[in-house]
Amino acid sequence: MRIDTQTNTLTHANAGHPPAFVRHARGTTQPLAATTMVLGVASDAEFNSTDLTSPFEPGDTVIGYTDGVFETRKHSGAQFGIGGVESVVAAHRADDNSSGAIPTLPICEQLLRAVDAFREGPVRDDVLIVQATFNPPARAIAP
Numbered sequence: 001m002r003i004d005t006q007t008n009t010l011t012h013a014n015a016g017h018p019p020a021f022v023r024h025a026r027g028t029t030q031p032l033a034a035t036t037m038v039l040g041v042a043s044d045a046e047f048n049s050t051d052l053t054s055p056f057e058p059g060d061t062v063i064g065y066t067d068g069v070f071e072t073r074k075h076s077g078a079q080f081g082i083g084g085v086e087s088v089v090a091a092h093r094a095d096d097n098s099s100g101a102i103p104t105l106p107i108c109e110q111l112l113r114a115v116d117a118f119r120e121g122p123v124r125d126d127v128l129i130v131q132a133t134f135n136p137p138a139r140a141i142a143p
Helices: 081-091 107-118
Strands: 002-004 009-012 020-023 029-032 052-055 061-065 129-133
Touching: 020 081, 029 052, 029 081, 061 081, 061 107, 081 107, 107 129
Parallel strands: none
Antiparallel strands: 002 009, 009 052, 020 029, 020 061, 061 129
């Protein structure tokens, strides 16, 4: 992924991994789907990699994660799933601290807590969650 704060864009490539998700400041959630097949299943001549670019505005957040997040299981075998990841990301609401309320946890922390609450038994795989939020510095107003 590459975030360009000058053009307000996010460019990504995904070789068959689960989708990262963008939580837009306006309240919508966007999956960043695979842009090509899984690495190593095709010859170099057959492999075609592309990048996709999408808007990434101030206040937008992107969440990436390892397979240990969505493959977390209950004793029954049920997985947390990519849908579980998307549900947590979609449910996040940006803070409105005008009321002095306790700030909402970052999406990555909410997701980690949801995965831990879902899991029954020991951790069986790596669980890594990465969050990047576009928070540009406040601009000084000329006198």
